[in-house]
Amino acid sequence: MPCEQCGAKRVAFKAGRTQGVQCVQCGASVVTSHFSTIEIDETQYELRCRGDYRDQAHVRAVAAATGDNFLVARNLLQQDRPLLMVGQAQEVLKVRNSLLAVGMACEICPEFRWE
Numbered sequence: 001m002p003c004e005q006c007g008a009k010r011v012a013f014k015a016g017r018t019q020g021v022q023c024v025q026c027g028a029s030v031v032t033s034h035f036s037t038i039e040i041d042e043t044q045y046e047l048r049c050r051g052d053y054r055d056q057a058h059v060r061a062v063a064a065a066t067g068d069n070f071l072v073a074r075n076l077l078q079q080d081r082p083l084l085m086v087g088q089a090q091e092v093l094k095v096r097n098s099l100l101a102v103g104m105a106c107e108i109c110p111e112f113r114w115e
């Protein structure tokens, strides 16, 4: 996409929380988006949970989240705040919602701003 001002080539740039394209010749820039959408959050989040290993719904939710079988998931739940996954925001959000849906508590590190 050439510059609208002078027709020269434009290159992508990132500045703080802003990204866009900037003309290499005249410097005119167009901001394409801000870092406020979950899709471009590249943070690797750690998701830990608290649940009851005697509760089948909790164990099943953990099994679904980790891809483990029921027994492995139950053993995992017997640990103190087990680490269920490390992943990007969308993935973490999906798992977190599935855990909250069965009444479990979650901790996400670093601070998770996608609700």
Ligand SMILES: [Zn+2]
Binding pocket: 003, 004, 005, 006, 007, 008, 023, 024, 025, 026, 027, 028
């Ligand atoms: Zn230009």
